[in-house]
Amino acid sequence: MNYKESDLPGIGKKFVLQTRSGDKVVVIVHDDGRRELYHFEYEDPDHSISMVTLDDDEARFLSAIVGGVTYKPRALESIEVALDDLVIEWYRLEPGHRCVGRTIGELDIRARSGATVIAVIDKNHNKHINPGPELILQADSMVVAAGEREQHRQFKEILRNGCG
Missing domain, CATH: 3.30.70.1450 (Regulator of K+ conductance, C-terminal domain)
Structure with a gap:
């Protein structure tokens, strides 16, 4: 796993995660609370293939799901x-x-x-x-x-x- 974080002056922060499986995910957290999630192609890591915009409540709810707060797999x-x-x-x-x-x-x-x-x-x-x-x-x-x-x-x- 490779992780990078950078400031986006006037916008917020950018987080880039290169997963062990080879996926590249970028999360931009805007100063107004919005979050944008981008997923990139394997072959062209500069080409976004999907994007989701979440407001603050949606982002917190999704993070609880992903983080295992709402359900923890038995394993x-x-x-x-x-x-x-x-x-x-x-x-x-x-x-x-x-x-x-x-x-x-x-x-x-x-x-x-x-x-x-x-x-x-x-x-x-x-x-x-x-x-x-x-x-x-x-x-x-x-x-x-x-x-x-x-x-x-x-x-x-x-x-x-x-x-x-």
Whole structure:
């Protein structure tokens, strides 16, 4: 997944998402609350093939649906479990993440974020339950971490940028 954000002076903000499946989606959030969603062709990523305009209420309702607020697929029910303030989340390590090729200990994840890595599942399905500091993080692995929301925010920053 590739994500870019840019300011559009006098208009609002532009968000570009290149999905893992190859789709390109652009969302423009206007200062007046309108949202425009654009979908682009695979072969010509500069040619929009569809566009939807939403007002603020419609955009918030759609985000609740997409974000799983109104319905969570059964397969995802175990991915996020909230126990008071404790949250368990799963993160796929993208090849461009700076944590790839580094150990859990090198990144000093627990001390820097407060989150705890409770499992790592490699691309080849090898499972590392309660991994130690010597485990090297690999691209396309799934990392399962426990912590509070703010700890997860810091943890994601460490995964993406190698720093907190």
